[in-house]
Amino acid sequence: MALSFYPGCSLEGMANDYARSITAVFEDLGIDLVEIDDWSCCGSTAAHSLDETMSVALPARNLAAAGEMGLDIVSPCAMCFNRLRYAQLMLKRRSFDIPWQVDTDFAVHDMTRFLAAPDMLAQIRKRVVRPLANLKTVCYYGCQMVRPPSITGYTDFENPQTLDAIMDAVGAQVKDWSYKSTCCGASIGIGRREIRDTLTNRILDKAAHTGAEAIVVSCPLCQANLDTVPRRPGAGRLPVFYFTELMRLAFRPAAEAGWFRAHLTNPLPLLNTKGLVAA
């Protein structure tokens, strides 16, 4: 099976740990990820906020390139996923003029939903060598992957399940909580830091309160935000994993997973006490 892969800008920088774990996991699953040739930025929040037309035109360039490949797109980043889906919908409705011929007859998946399909979950379960039993997690989806449902296609937007199902398949304990898709405020973290700090700290507090030992995410912005936000003195931190990092840990317990070193909140002590990495 092959998919066209739109990594997005974050995966070249801040989230290169995510990128590396994705490559490893898809290799294990035997699925080819073909990177869209010379992809460019989707415009993210900026294009959407300042110029709606650009927020369709910029993703359209990538949709056009993917269309030529004739494969479904999978996107690991919540923001890119949202922008690609939005642009695809607008192009189908012919609401905007763009300079490319875009054939929009392919699906744009977010990576978690693609992997949470029943047959994929069965594949994942088959590859688990060491289940992550005892690891208590909460899954955090953020906003852009699930909302608005008319764009993302999530019908369970109030209580999304894709990450939960994947974590369950690799044997981790998944706790239910009500902050799964509460916004972390990453998009205004630069200009209004104190708002971002308030929103993100609340999510970290609630996760700890739920009894989780780690937070599992799929969005590079959420990860960066939850992992680096200043905490008030005394409040603890939880390691924030990309779901693919934990999948790989269950698939190949002995393999060297260099990407854990990229985290600001060191996850190794936790994995160590759970007997999931060698001391």
Added chain:
Amino acid sequence: MADTQPSGPNPAVADQFAGRRLIERGHSRFLEHTQNATGIDIGACYQCERCTNACPVARYMDIKPHQVIRYTQLGWREALMHSTTIWVCLSCEMCTTYCPNAVDVAGLINHLRNTAARLPIRPAEKELAQFHQIFLEELRRFGRVNELWLMATFNRRPAILKKKLKDGSLKEDLSLGFNLWRRGRLKLLPHRSRGIGEIRKLYRHRRGESD
């Protein structure tokens, strides 16, 4: 999450509003124009305030989401253009998702933000507006956006540099940057897209320039 208690009126905004409610009689066609441009049924709102209650940042806004709808109905365009709301909104889509009348509140706020960005007015949240602009400028330069270069370009703006030096946040930025670099999370050199020509052409067309 009923975080809607006002954080106290921002004096600058209070000033700006002094008398406005009486003076701004409203643009009579604003509602119609906005509905036509966005396809949003703004008249369907019955002011239940569910959008505002769902909004994670309503307390930081001078005009709350349900009031944005009301202001639009009344044609109070200037107040909306000068509001903090249009810049503080996170586009998290909670409001739209929970509106019982399917009013696309987030879409309306985004449309207002788009409109304000084209007007020669000083945005109420200057740094938020500037950050978006710098992001698009970086995208035009390279075709992809490099986080390190984005932050460096942003922090190099004199006004921002001055503020960050004063409140100590530049030091925080640098120490975070150093930590991230040590962990291999910063890409030092930006990647330039081969298709940069096509992308710049898009920008020129949007600015009404020819090829």
